[in-house]
Amino acid sequence: MEDFGLYIHIPFCTKKCFYCDFTSFPDRMDIIEKYIDCLIQELSFYKGKLKNHNIKTIFIGGGTPSSIDGKYIYKVLDYIYSNYTVDKTPEITIEINPGTLTKDKANIYKKSGINRISMGLQTFNRHILKSIGRSHTPEEFYDSYDILNRLGFKNINVDLIFGLPNQALKDIIYDLKQVTKLNINHISYYSLIIEAGTLMNKWYEEGKLDLPNEDEERQMYYYIVDTLIKNGFTHYEISNFARDNYQCIHNNIYWKVKPYLGIGLGSHSNIMGKRFWNVDRFHEYFSLISKDIFPIAGEEIIDKETEISEFCILGLRLIEGINKKEFRNRFHINIEDIFKDQIAKHINNSLLIEDQDSLHLSPKGLDLANLVEVDFLL
Amino acid sequence: MEKISQDNIRNFSIIAHIDHGKSTLADRLIEKTGMLTSREMQAQVLDNMDLERERGITIKLKAVRLVYESKDGEKYILNLIDTPGHVDFNYEVSRSLAACEGALLIVDSTQGVEAQTLANVYLALEEDLEIIPVINKIDLPSARTDEVKREIEDVIGIDCEDAPLISAKEGLNIEDVLEAIVNKVPAPTGDPKAPLKALIFDSYYDTYKGVICYIRVVEGTIKAGMEIKMMSTGKTFEVTEVGVNTSKHVVLDELCAGDVGFVTASIKDVKEATVGDTITDKNNPTKEPLSGYKEVVPMVYCGIYPAEGEDFNSVRDALEKLQVNDAALVFEPETSAALGFGFRCGFLGLLHMEIIQERLDREFDLNIIATAPSVIYKIIKNDGKVLEIQNPTDMPPLTEINYMEEPIVKASIMTPTDYVGAIMELCQNKRGTFLNMEYLEEKRVVMHYELPLNEVIYDFFDALKSRTRGYASLDYELKGYEPSNLVKLDILINGESVDAFSLIVHEEKAYERGRTIAERLVDVIPRHQFAIPIQAAVGSKIIARETIRALRKDVLAKCYGGDISRKKKLLEKQKEGKKRMRQIGAVEVPQEAFLTVLKYDE
Numbered sequence: 001m002e003d004f005g006l007y008i009h010i011p012f013c014t015k016k017c018f019y020c021d022f023t024s025f026p027d028r029m030d031i032i033e034k035y036i037d038c039l040i041q042e043l044s045f046y047k048g049k050l051k052n053h054n055i056k057t058i059f060i061g062g063g064t065p066s067s068i069d070g071k072y073i074y075k076v077l078d079y080i081y082s083n084y085t086v087d088k089t090p091e092i093t094i095e096i097n098p099g100t101l102t103k104d105k106a107n108i109y110k111k112s113g114i115n116r117i118s119m120g121l122q123t124f125n126r127h128i129l130k131s132i133g134r135s136h137t138p139e140e141f142y143d144s145y146d147i148l149n150r151l152g153f154k155n156i157n158v159d160l161i162f163g164l165p166n167q168a169l170k171d172i173i174y175d176l177k178q179v180t181k182l183n184i185n186h187i188s189y190y191s192l193i194i195e196a197g198t199l200m201n202k203w204y205e206e207g208k209l210d211l212p213n214e215d216e217e218r219q220m221y222y223y224i225v226d227t228l229i230k231n232g233f234t235h236y237e238i239s240n241f242a243r244d245n246y247q248c249i250h251n252n253i254y255w256k257v258k259p260y261l262g263i264g265l266g267s268h269s270n271i272m273g274k275r276f277w278n279v280d281r282f283h284e285y286f287s288l289i290s291k292d293i294f295p296i297a298g299e300e301i302i303d304k305e306t307e308i309s310e311f312c313i314l315g316l317r318l319i320e321g322i323n324k325k326e327f328r329n330r331f332h333i334n335i336e337d338i339f340k341d342q343i344a345k346h347i348n349n350s351l352l353i354e355d356q357d358s359l360h361l362s363p364k365g366l367d368l369a370n371l372v373e374v375d376f377l378l
Numbered sequence: 379m380e381k382i383s384q385d386n387i388r389n390f391s392i393i394a395h396i397d398h399g400k401s402t403l404a405d406r407l408i409e410k411t412g413m414l415t416s417r418e419m420q421a422q423v424l425d426n427m428d429l430e431r432e433r434g435i436t437i438k439l440k441a442v443r444l445v446y447e448s449k450d451g452e453k454y455i456l457n458l459i460d461t462p463g464h465v466d467f468n469y470e471v472s473r474s475l476a477a478c479e480g481a482l483l484i485v486d487s488t489q490g491v492e493a494q495t496l497a498n499v500y501l502a503l504e505e506d507l508e509i510i511p512v513i514n515k516i517d518l519p520s521a522r523t524d525e526v527k528r529e530i531e532d533v534i535g536i537d538c539e540d541a542p543l544i545s546a547k548e549g550l551n552i553e554d555v556l557e558a559i560v561n562k563v564p565a566p567t568g569d570p571k572a573p574l575k576a577l578i579f580d581s582y583y584d585t586y587k588g589v590i591c592y593i594r595v596v597e598g599t600i601k602a603g604m605e606i607k608m609m610s611t612g613k614t615f616e617v618t619e620v621g622v623n624t625s626k627h628v629v630l631d632e633l634c635a636g637d638v639g640f641v642t643a644s645i646k647d648v649k650e651a652t653v654g655d656t657i658t659d660k661n662n663p664t665k666e667p668l669s670g671y672k673e674v675v676p677m678v679y680c681g682i683y684p685a686e687g688e689d690f691n692s693v694r695d696a697l698e699k700l701q702v703n704d705a706a707l708v709f710e711p712e713t714s715a716a717l718g719f720g721f722r723c724g725f726l727g728l729l730h731m732e733i734i735q736e737r738l739d740r741e742f743d744l745n746i747i748a749t750a751p752s753v754i755y756k757i758i759k760n761d762g763k764v765l766e767i768q769n770p771t772d773m774p775p776l777t778e779i780n781y782m783e784e785p786i787v788k789a790s791i792m793t794p795t796d797y798v799g800a801i802m803e804l805c806q807n808k809r810g811t812f813l814n815m816e817y818l819e820e821k822r823v824v825m826h827y828e829l830p831l832n833e834v835i836y837d838f839f840d841a842l843k844s845r846t847r848g849y850a851s852l853d854y855e856l857k858g859y860e861p862s863n864l865v866k867l868d869i870l871i872n873g874e875s876v877d878a879f880s881l882i883v884h885e886e887k888a889y890e891r892g893r894t895i896a897e898r899l900v901d902v903i904p905r906h907q908f909a910i911p912i913q914a915a916v917g918s919k920i921i922a923r924e925t926i927r928a929l930r931k932d933v934l935a936k937c938y939g940g941d942i943s944r945k946k947k948l949l950e951k952q953k954e955g956k957k958r959m960r961q962i963g964a965v966e967v968p969q970e971a972f973l974t975v976l977k978y979d980e
Contacts, residue, residue: 268940
């Protein structure tokens, strides 16, 4: 039995945030029912192919999965339990946005077997929330948090962003103070990425954004890492922090280049030696599914070289780095035999640290990860 | 192809300023004489290199044979020999003119006479050609036909009473041009039975046939099977084919005195058929080679290096192939600490240099790095020895130098009077000495200046164009060498002097140039994980300094399932960019850094 992670995409939102470039549609509530049926059909396509596979994790992401009626989530998960082999202790995550979670919904999630909640907060500063297009207030976050806490959800993640327009170090200090008071075991703290095609990118190009400069942005990062470590979190990936035993298993599947299957509009998979991705338009997705055709838009065969490169590039994102023994076991060759010069170069640059078991980025290497990663492309 | 007697041959070329419509007229003449069907007709037939068409100028000469039945009822062979239109290519113009008896002088009726037009007219007069003025673009509302006619008569001194008034673009009055060629251009002379004497005015390498030479037979006859001798080298070859160019190569039995056509003779080495040479009969040689050709003197030099070291041989092969069509191009191997193995190349001028660089890129798909252009300086050492250098790295230590001399050119700048002030300021800025100014007509003048060539090749053309909105035109010729306070300007990146950036400049210009280069390098060299000082130095003295700030952040915050492909693409792009970098010490310098330094910036 090979383990894999299952990703389910829910491409609906009440409103699109100004920085978001994910496949999501703010005003498509009408077609939810149809979409859920298609998800289940798509799941049925893979059923036979994955007989010898065991679902280790399920991640329901979006979009805003919490924006749709809880019964749909229940229906999808119910289908999975009845038709796939699911691990005895699976990690099952759903992404929620404050303001869209009700007590009833949270109850259904619980009943559906969901045991991990990822909350999109971004910041506690209401002005900044508004200015980046978030449709919730800090109070709504607390309401959602209370609901989850009362229902006994222990594995809760909070997504935060730093480097936002008009954000200063004092805002980060405030956000960290608030978040560490809570009973939270996982935090993803991202540096803002301005993606092409977003409203924010347009403003950026028009020079309308007052963004922290590079030095201020890095100061924020160092402060975040320090503070969270002091508060008992482990910094385990460039942007991720967890208390003991609360690392996200599903995301670790991505970073360790292990198999995952993505279901739904525009989702990506890496399983059975192939990487493939789905179409990202509703009408195409619906029409292919209705004809019993896999809704796949493209695929890439992952040869050994590519796999090695990806293993290293993603491995370097983990704070513990690339485990040399794991590398040897997986590829039957020593990492030094392939990347001798590259490793030496970056140790010399003091971006990379080598010890007995691993190769990992130095604190400076975390700032300049791309410089190292690029040399691990084969 | 039917035989037509020598009396009915007309050999002519077209001279004109860029954009005055030379190529369009050539197209019309070809069309009118029925050489090509309109379907075969492509705009600007003669300019068959992409580069020429894009730049709207003719670089390489080509000869085309047209057959025209004139109003007198006789058939004539009209050999049109195309000429390049830029000051850099005076030599090539002179070669093609030497193959003709007449020239059409095209003048744009909205623009009037330009500096280059004049320069080419003088070349044609030197070759004793019959000059036929042709007034073009008469269909435009801004045409000043009578004024321009008067201008040609005043400035050049040729009668314009019968000048054809045409619009090449609209095909208007093209017959008049053909009739003028027949009636005014003298027929060639020369004895077809005399010993062979033929002029090579163009040649290029063909993969299947070897070198193809375009010739004008001056005396005698050349035919297949004949053994010929190149008079400059003494090398002999057996002629495989002779013929003419119509819309395609047409093989003929022979070419006789007065004819223009091509010869192939299994010539494998391009250096054995140099343009400008005289071909004669090995077994019955002529006594004297033809005269009238100017020797090629490169005026501008630069280093050309393969971006990838392993392309060295490909660059050499490409330069050799370009050289066969281009007697003006010279090169020899050299080494640079920063750029590795490459070539020092000599050119007629800046445009010539740019064209060669672009052709290496486009036609040979070579990725090259070119260094800043230089001229030849004379260094008079303390021991009295005179050194000629064109590579700044060859400059001896200052302590050994008594004084230096730099080349000075006489420049004529033709311009509407509105821009006189701006041009004076520019020339002053470029260390020019004003000689005099003549009025061509009420609103147009020609300004004469003496300018150091090293200022002209830096950014003078661009600056002139930009300050006069393209209205001024420039022509120059070498005057000679004059003593000058010159220094070697070095650029240091992260404390290391980079030879490829070194320049010889006038002392007064060193600070300004040094600062500009340092500022530009700051913009093009990507930030590294450490701060990089960029310094400009004369000797051991630092005269300008800039710093490239250290890179603080280069990391992607998020990377999940679907992001991996995107992330990889991003890294691949980064890697691609790195490939085109030159490692100088610990610093990676992009190739465009070497170009940016040369670019004009107001």
